[in-house]
Amino acid sequence: MTSQETFVVIGAGQAGGRAVETMRAEGFDGRIVLVGAEAHVPYERPPLSKRLLISDDEEPARTYIHGREFYREKDIDLRLGVQATHIDRDARRVTLSDGGSLDYSKLLLTTGSKVRRLSIPGSGLAGIHYLRDIEESLAIRGDLTADAALVIVGGGYIGLEVAAAARIRGCRVTIIEMEDVVMNRVVAPEIGRFFAAVHRAEGVDIRTGERVAGFEGEGRVTGVLGVGGTRYAADVVVVGVGIAAETSLAEAAGLTVANGIVVDEFGETSDPDIFAAGDVANQPSPVDGGRLRLESWQNAQNQAIAVARVMCGTRTPHAETPWFWSDQYDLNLQMTGLASGWDRLVYRGDPADRKFTVFYMTGDRVVMANAVNAPRDLRYARMLIETAAPVEDAALADPAVPLKSLLPAG
Ligand SMILES: Cc1cc2nc3c(=O)[nH]c(=O)nc-3n(C[C@H](O)[C@H](O)[C@H](O)COP(=O)(O)OP(=O)(O)OC[C@H]3O[C@@H](n4cnc5c(N)ncnc54)[C@H](O)[C@@H]3O)c2cc1C
Numbered sequence: 001m002t003s004q005e006t007f008v009v010i011g012a013g014q015a016g017g018r019a020v021e022t023m024r025a026e027g028f029d030g031r032i033v034l035v036g037a038e039a040h041v042p043y044e045r046p047p048l049s050k051r052l053l054i055s056d057d058e059e060p061a062r063t064y065i066h067g068r069e070f071y072r073e074k075d076i077d078l079r080l081g082v083q084a085t086h087i088d089r090d091a092r093r094v095t096l097s098d099g100g101s102l103d104y105s106k107l108l109l110t111t112g113s114k115v116r117r118l119s120i121p122g123s124g125l126a127g128i129h130y131l132r133d134i135e136e137s138l139a140i141r142g143d144l145t146a147d148a149a150l151v152i153v154g155g156g157y158i159g160l161e162v163a164a165a166a167r168i169r170g171c172r173v174t175i176i177e178m179e180d181v182v183m184n185r186v187v188a189p190e191i192g193r194f195f196a197a198v199h200r201a202e203g204v205d206i207r208t209g210e211r212v213a214g215f216e217g218e219g220r221v222t223g224v225l226g227v228g229g230t231r232y233a234a235d236v237v238v239v240g241v242g243i244a245a246e247t248s249l250a251e252a253a254g255l256t257v258a259n260g261i262v263v264d265e266f267g268e269t270s271d272p273d274i275f276a277a278g279d280v281a282n283q284p285s286p287v288d289g290g291r292l293r294l295e296s297w298q299n300a301q302n303q304a305i306a307v308a309r310v311m312c313g314t315r316t317p318h319a320e321t322p323w324f325w326s327d328q329y330d331l332n333l334q335m336t337g338l339a340s341g342w343d344r345l346v347y348r349g350d351p352a353d354r355k356f357t358v359f360y361m362t363g364d365r366v367v368m369a370n371a372v373n374a375p376r377d378l379r380y381a382r383m384l385i386e387t388a389a390p391v392e393d394a395a396l397a398d399p400a401v402p403l404k405s406l407l408p409a410g
Helices: 014-025 068-073 134-143 157-168 189-201 248-252 297-311 375-387 393-397
Strands: 006-010 031-036 076-080 084-088 093-096 101-103 106-109 113-115 128-130 149-153 172-177 205-208 212-218 220-226 231-233 236-239 243-245 274-276 281-284 323-328 331-337 344-348 356-362 365-372
Touching: 006 014, 006 101, 014 031, 014 076, 014 297, 068 076, 084 248, 106 297, 128 134, 134 236, 149 157, 157 172, 157 189, 157 323, 189 205, 189 323, 189 331, 220 236, 274 297, 297 323, 331 375, 344 393, 356 375, 365 375
Parallel strands: 006 031, 006 106, 031 076, 106 274, 128 236, 149 172, 149 236, 172 205
Antiparallel strands: 084 093, 093 101, 113 243, 212 220, 220 231, 323 331, 331 365, 344 356, 356 365
16 A cells, blocks of 8 residues: 555445445555445446336345445455444544544445435334435335335326336336326426326326325325325325435535535535535536536436546546436436437437437437437437537437437537
């Protein structure tokens, strides 16, 4: 070891995991400590609402990025099941829930997101679940027995993925969504309606424009009450009403926080020795010059890698067009770009075929795209967004015109 520095990373999720492996790959040979509140080595969460939920045979360890051996080999000190409770910026010291403390040269915060919890009558009853970690996914799976009545509160992508998994497992499924259309936050209403139709055809009862007033049951949930008085029978409930950045440590330490920990394009916070990446980071937007906080696999991985490199001395700014996906039944939805400021949609392919792409247009530019079972289209859509190439609607809509041919030469 030649470096006397210690890099401490708080949050052993996907971003934290990718950051520590990158530090070693970059040749940093000082001390690395990864502190994680969960008992698991860093893992990827997307399977938690997909294959882990669908199949009883699926092992949680398959979501691990690396096994424990990897961290031993790389001499990365894992402190799992341990919470970081305080950051003393003057002393450059982190206090831990196990009574210990860690001195750092540089600190990376990858504390991710926490789910929004309902606080309404009956919300403490057994059988009401949230979904963020492996234990919660397994608990839901255990309750999704054939013919069980599942009520899902929230028609976002988590709610819809859980609905698909539950239908595959033979449950009776109701979704309660307060907006008029599902997946309202991430896609155009037309695409939300397409997915709602798919779910209804699979037998899911979707109640849009409905709000939950409370839960009923003696000890365990037996019903969900809508604000208008409708009662939905429930053996199990999953609440998916969004997440918030886990910024409590950063706020208490006096870092600048505004919908996430505010960072620059290098992942630097308002303290030059402290960095942030992943769901918790509010970063400059590469798309519209504003700021954004992304809750996505791609960002958790690539921003963490970029920031770890900065910490190791390679100062390359992180800027990437957002990309996200969701799997429901036989449908793979991929999204790229940002859903702000579009004036019309252009379809390539027919939704009835369950394979199509939708381009969100501003003037003659593509600003976002959704591809359903059409991953190749999405790749080119992303290039169209990044190059801001002017395109004609007719060419985009014509499957005979290769999207590649619409990109600027070179
Ligand atoms: C069910 C589910 C399905 C998803 N599906 C998709 C998908 O299909 N596509 C997609 O792009 N994205 C998906 N995502 C989002 C993606 O998984 C997240 O964006 C990603 O996990 C963010 O990684 P992160 O490391 O920033 O944060 P997290 O994964 O939230 O990890 C943060 C970690 O920090 C720990 N922590 C927090 N505070 C402390 C502290 N004080 N001390 C110690 N440890 C602490 C937490 O316990 C947690 O383990 C999904 C997420 C979920 C939950």
